Amino acid sequence: MMDARRDPYDVAVIGAGMAGMAAALFAAEQGLSCIQIGNGGSLLFASGLLDLLGVHPVAEGRRWQSPYDALAALAQDEPGHPLARIDVASIRAAFECFVTALGGAGLSYAPLGERNRQLLTSIGTIKTSFGVPGSMVAGADALAARPPCLLVDFRGLREFSAAQIAATLAGHWPGLRHQRIEFPGYEAATELYAAHLARALETGETRGRTIALVKPLLGDAQALGVPALLGLARASAVHAEFEAELGVPVFEIPTMPTSVPGLRLLAALESALGGRGVHRRQQATVHALAFDADAGTAVLELGGVPGREQVSARAVVLATGRFTGRGLRADRDAVRESILGIPVQQPDSRAAWHQRDFLDPAGHALNRAGLRVDEAWRPLDAGGKPVWPRLFAVGSILAQQDWMRAKCGSGLAIGTAWAAIAQAGAALRASAAG
Numbered sequence: 079m080m081d082a083r084r085d086p087y088d089v090a091v092i093g094a095g096m097a098g099m100a101a102a103l104f105a106a107e108q109g110l111s112c113i114q115i116g117n118g119g120s121l122l123f124a125s126g127l128l129d130l131l132g133v134h135p136v137a138e139g140r141r142w143q144s145p146y147d148a149l150a151a152l153a154q155d156e157p158g159h160p161l162a163r164i165d166v167a168s169i170r171a172a173f174e175c176f177v178t179a180l181g182g183a184g185l186s187y188a189p190l191g192e193r194n195r196q197l198l199t200s201i202g203t204i205k206t207s208f209g210v211p212g213s214m215v216a217g218a219d220a221l222a223a224r225p226p227c228l229l230v231d232f233r234g235l236r237e238f239s240a241a242q243i244a245a246t247l248a249g250h251w252p253g254l255r256h257q258r259i260e261f262p263g264y265e266a267a268t269e270l271y272a273a274h275l276a277r278a279l280e281t282g283e284t285r286g287r288t289i290a291l292v293k294p295l296l297g298d299a300q301a302l303g304v305p306a307l308l309g310l311a312r313a314s315a316v317h318a319e320f321e322a323e324l325g326v327p328v329f330e331i332p333t334m335p336t337s338v339p340g341l342r343l344l345a346a347l348e349s350a351l352g353g354r355g356v357h358r359r360q361q362a363t364v365h366a367l368a369f370d371a372d373a374g375t376a377v378l379e380l381g382g383v384p385g386r387e388q389v390s391a392r393a394v395v396l397a398t399g400r401f402t403g404r405g406l407r408a409d410r411d412a413v414r415e416s417i418l419g420i421p422v423q424q425p426d427s428r429a430a431w432h433q434r435d436f437l438d439p440a441g442h443a444l445n446r447a448g449l450r451v452d453e454a455w456r457p458l459d460a461g462g463k464p465v466w467p468r469l470f471a472v473g474s475i476l477a478q479q480d481w482m483r484a485k486c487g488s489g490l491a492i493g494t495a496w497a498a499i500a501q502a503g504a505a506l507r508a509s510a511a512g
């Protein structure tokens with residue numbers, strides 16, 4: 079089956095993780111016609127927090143209050159790091175555009191400002207992040223001021239324990255209390271899932287009964303923390319009603335995957351892309367990619383859809399992630415890029431992939447393997463030349479970064495997507511003019 083559309087798209091984005099979503103969004107914002115291929119499932123792992131750069135140098139585990147100070151230090155120490163290659167104005171613009179689009183799709187974020195925030199995790203550790211959902215921001219304020227605070231969880235909810243969070247922080251936050259309650263209507267259930275409870279809280283009766291159970295427990299608490307399950311599609315309204323009825327700031331704490339904030343993020347991004355006219359092939363994967371030099375287009379062969387579909391585009395953005403995303407593949411002897419076999423920058427031998435100590439704070443060389451790109455974000459072939467003049471790569475597939483340890487996952491995805499789409503737009507305009 080050929081794509082019903084005969085004209086090539088301006089941009090085809092391969093991948094629907096954070097980087098692919100950001101690239102498709104920014105392409106549409108530039109007025110470029112865009113198709114996105116890939117499954118957004120990886121976003122379900124997201125906590126909803128948008129890290130920009132929290133830790134640098136990774137080996138020292140140094141946390142930064144200002145992500146922009148951290149970026150300046152990164153630029154000095156690791157000029158080849160993808161985030162160090164993007165000017166700060168672009169990073170600011172990219173984040174503003176991203177959270178504005180999420181807000182427009184009903185998922186509000188706190189104003190971004192200049193500083194990272196510290197937030198509680200579901201096991202009581204503290205996480206540094208930058209873009210914080212409106213439903214979580216009171217948790218950053220509470221953690222900073224440490225007033226009397228109540229944490230509530232629900233019997234049977236998997237992998238979330240208010241008691242554990244309070245115990246972990248006991249020495250630092252004496253006024254932190256915890257309570258476990260039954261989730262109304264689920265008293266007979268032995269195991270609860272956050273997504274089910276989030277949906278249940280969108281009904282007025284369950285919401286009212288839950289609030290009625292929590293209210294008498296508040297005591298002197300000046301803030302309330304709950305697992306992140308205050309609604310799905312109507313999350314802002316559910317959160318607002320909890321605050322209004324309880325009379326204290328209420329904050330969500332991210333849960334383990336599959337997370338409700340991840341579901342919200344996916345839904346909001348899908349809505350933002352749909353509203354901007356991005357065509358999507360969510361169940362499809364790109365099996366092959368070829369370049370037609372005469373026509374100046376790339377032809378993508380799609381699988382996973384009924385029949386066979388071909389899509390053509392004047393520019394392609396590779397946002398296929400690393401090993402879990404399947405953008406990179408590790409064989410016995412080497413790491414390979416999955417679609418085109420683009421050379422991957424990697425250690426000389428498999429023996430050098432990992433440090434001897436699995437928990438080495440510096441991380442492993444394999445985590446920094448990835449695609450090398452030129453100044454226009456185009457992946458390079460073995461001869462150091464762009465694979466194709468309008469093939470770009472963004473997000474975690476890029477070399478010279480360890481997003482997980484540096485707490486820069488979303489920053490890397492959003493920042494590189496912005497920078498690459500700017501280059502794609504310029505290249506497309508130049509080719510149209512020439």
Ligand SMILES: Cc1cc2nc3c(=O)[nH]c(=O)nc-3n(C[C@H](O)[C@H](O)[C@H](O)COP(=O)(O)OP(=O)(O)OC[C@H]3O[C@@H](n4cnc5c(N)ncnc54)[C@H](O)[C@@H]3O)c2cc1C
Pocket residue numbers: 092093094095096097098115116117118119120121123124125126127128129130335362363364365397398399400402403404405417472473474475481486487488489490491
């Ligand atoms: C456990 C976990 C926790 C996280 N927590 C945070 C957090 O707290 N803060 C934060 O900022 N970020 C967090 N992230 C998200 C992180 O920012 C991003 O996952 C990371 O930046 C990688 O994004 P990516 O889009 O580059 O790759 P991926 O998310 O791996 O996406 C790759 C995409 O490419 C698709 N794909 C691959 N090959 C093909 C193909 N041939 N055809 C079509 N599609 C293809 C995949 O299906 C997938 O959609 C978390 C991620 C995980 C996994």
